[in-house]
Amino acid sequence: MAEEAFMKRTATCGSLTRADEGKTVILNGWVHRDRNHGMLHFINLRDRYGITQVVVDDDASPELQRAAAELKLEYCVAVEGLVRLRPDSMINPDMATGEIEVKANKIEILSKCAPLPFMIEEESSAREDLRLKYRFLDLRCDGMQKRIKLRHDFIRAIREYLSARDFYEIETPTLIRSTPEGARDFLVPSRLYAGKFYALPQSPQLLKQILMVSGFDKYFQIARCYRDEDARGDRQLEFTQLDLEMSFVNRDDVLLLMEELFNQVFKTVMNYDLPTHFRRISYHDAMNTYGCDKPDLRFDLPIIDVDDLAKASGFGNFQQILEAGGHVKALCVPHAEGIDFSRKFIGELEEAAKVYGAKGLAWMKVGAGRTLSGGVTKFFSGQEEEVIKRMEAKDGDLILMIAHENWKKCCTSMGAVRSKLGKDLNLIKEGFEFCWIIDFPLFEYNEEEGHWEAAHHMFSMPQVEYLDTLESDPGSVKGDLYDLVLNGYEVASGSIRIHDVELQKRIFRICNIPDDEAEKRFGFLLNAFRYGPPPHGGIAPGIDRMVMIMANQTSIKEVIAFPKNTAAISPMDDSPSTVDDLQLKELHLIIDAPEEK
RNA sequence: GAGGGCGUAGCGAAGCUGGUUAUCGCGACGGCCUGUCACGCCGUAGAUCGCGGGUUCGAGUCCCGUCGCUCUCGCCA
Numbered sequence: 274m275a276e277e278a279f280m281k282r283t284a285t286c287g288s289l290t291r292a293d294e295g296k297t298v299i300l301n302g303w304v305h306r307d308r309n310h311g312m313l314h315f316i317n318l319r320d321r322y323g324i325t326q327v328v329v330d331d332d333a334s335p336e337l338q339r340a341a342a343e344l345k346l347e348y349c350v351a352v353e354g355l356v357r358l359r360p361d362s363m364i365n366p367d368m369a370t371g372e373i374e375v376k377a378n379k380i381e382i383l384s385k386c387a388p389l390p391f392m393i394e395e396e397s398s399a400r401e402d403l404r405l406k407y408r409f410l411d412l413r414c415d416g417m418q419k420r421i422k423l424r425h426d427f428i429r430a431i432r433e434y435l436s437a438r439d440f441y442e443i444e445t446p447t448l449i450r451s452t453p454e455g456a457r458d459f460l461v462p463s464r465l466y467a468g469k470f471y472a473l474p475q476s477p478q479l480l481k482q483i484l485m486v487s488g489f490d491k492y493f494q495i496a497r498c499y500r501d502e503d504a505r506g507d508r509q510l511e512f513t514q515l516d517l518e519m520s521f522v523n524r525d526d527v528l529l530l531m532e533e534l535f536n537q538v539f540k541t542v543m544n545y546d547l548p549t550h551f552r553r554i555s556y557h558d559a560m561n562t563y564g565c566d567k568p569d570l571r572f573d574l575p576i577i578d579v580d581d582l583a584k585a586s587g588f589g590n591f592q593q594i595l596e597a598g599g600h601v602k603a604l605c606v607p608h609a610e611g612i613d614f615s616r617k618f619i620g621e622l623e624e625a626a627k628v629y630g631a632k633g634l635a636w637m638k639v640g641a642g643r644t645l646s647g648g649v650t651k652f653f654s655g656q657e658e659e660v661i662k663r664m665e666a667k668d669g670d671l672i673l674m675i676a677h678e679n680w681k682k683c684c685t686s687m688g689a690v691r692s693k694l695g696k697d698l699n700l701i702k703e704g705f706e707f708c709w710i711i712d713f714p715l716f717e718y719n720e721e722e723g724h725w726e727a728a729h730h731m732f733s734m735p736q737v738e739y740l741d742t743l744e745s746d747p748g749s750v751k752g753d754l755y756d757l758v759l760n761g762y763e764v765a766s767g768s769i770r771i772h773d774v775e776l777q778k779r780i781f782r783i784c785n786i787p788d789d790e791a792e793k794r795f796g797f798l799l800n801a802f803r804y805g806p807p808p809h810g811g812i813a814p815g816i817d818r819m820v821m822i823m824a825n826q827t828s829i830k831e832v833i834a835f836p837k838n839t840a841a842i843s844p845m846d847d848s849p850s851t852v853d854d855l856q857l858k859e860l861h862l863i864i865d866a867p868e869e870k
Numbered sequence: 871g872a873g874g875g876c877g878u879a880g881c882g883a884a885g886c887u888g889g890u891u892a893u894c895g896c897g898a899c900g901g902c903c904u905g906u907c908a909c910g911c912c913g914u915a916g917a918u919c920g921c922g923g924g925u926u927c928g929a930g931u932c933c934c935g936u937c938g939c940u941c942u943c944g945c946c947a
Contacts, residue, residue, distance in 0.1 A: 313904040
């Protein structure tokens, strides 16, 4: 065997136990902590698998002592030593390897480390942009290491489940035709064809539908998707989806498959038992009851319709809004220990509501003997009993009301209040609460553009009972659409697709895309649909978001190895960057450029 | 495109109604230390208080502008 260039590891820093006592091992890793007591020197050596305490004793050779003294944080080192049991009183029960230590007899410095820009701790405390600039260091911290592993385990469990059920994993191209609808495309200029562009896929939507035409009736892909839109805590320019499509299925086939998939995956990855089936809520009910289409069901706090009570009240403001076709929604905030419903408390809730378009937040306090006081109480004089009963309010509770001409804004602004209360009053239970949101409207009216457009995307099937009224009443058409929601985040979105050319064209026309335009943009799909397309449908769970939630994080950056910041910049490699004129010229993006030397 | 929050040493923070030499912890550097595990102890260096302007006898602190980061609305299946 060839002589090694360095002392190669024979064990990892997480592997040694009592059973290894007496063995001579070599560890490779980084100096995590360094406690030098002069004649006694402890070094916590870390690798991906754990941390092991290395000891340099007073009987160490001068050479070894010199090497140990030279060590600094995050030096990459090899240590050869003897595994020995720690004295009983020195056992560290918080450490997986806390029963043993390695008495060093040789230390080799594999590489040195510059002074650190921040400490590598379990959860980094440095500002996010600094963490991103030094992402290679940030990724060394225990929290990031665990989350990257969780992500791997999650994806692996998905692959195993689907492969065992006859799904093929098929890659689709990431240089594709631009079919702009919805988000902005990232464009890639063509060198060979001046003025032409590829687009990076927003999702493999059309390609997977064409795979169905090809007979691959169970397909999935861990697909990278790109959208040129502003970033958010749960949105990046590029993200990863489990893209999945099946032929000869209806909605319930897809929902049941997903339920079984996530039951198995959560059990495998987190040893967590999900309910066999997830609750199904219509879009309309979700909006009315929770004020959003991605409700967090870890707490209840339902929104209640009080149009009739508001109408009978003496509150002119409410009545005007109701007469204009608006709505009044209410919420009963349960009395909580240590929280008084002060002006400040209510004011903050009002601010949260205003962000979503509410003009104000009306309130009343419920007192002893089923009385109301404060806020808008005087307008509800004589209705106290009825209001308290409707709201199922108890002594000390707070009743909140929002009125708005626009139903959706009325719902979402109260939804924002509900959401804030869930956090502020600590109502959110531990765990994972999935639900399906179904029966979405297929179209919504774009006021600016002055025409209908697809609420989700244009390839989703209308529910059969609306097929005759698509054109006459687009606003009432419900689609075979479904979203999967987890703890208040939309984690998957899917639908049964259209596989009929004529129906697809009707949808295009309603969305203001005439036939010739449709042929130009989506001709390849329509062409495929002329050759025996099967009925099909699918779904696309977001990997980043799901792992984020499983890891109890609030930003997907925490589960992506090299994310970009909110300004769409990667502080580590400083992309996007300028390129030289020669490159631009080759891509026909500029005409004047220096000739190649 | 719009709003909120933040910006003080390599990192994390304190700095009140403006008032002498800008404080603390971690880290770095030097020294001491035989059972630590966030080791401890002594010492040293390290800050144009994001940047520009203004008010003032005097600005980290007040005002205006600007840049950066971050959260959110818009946007985003």
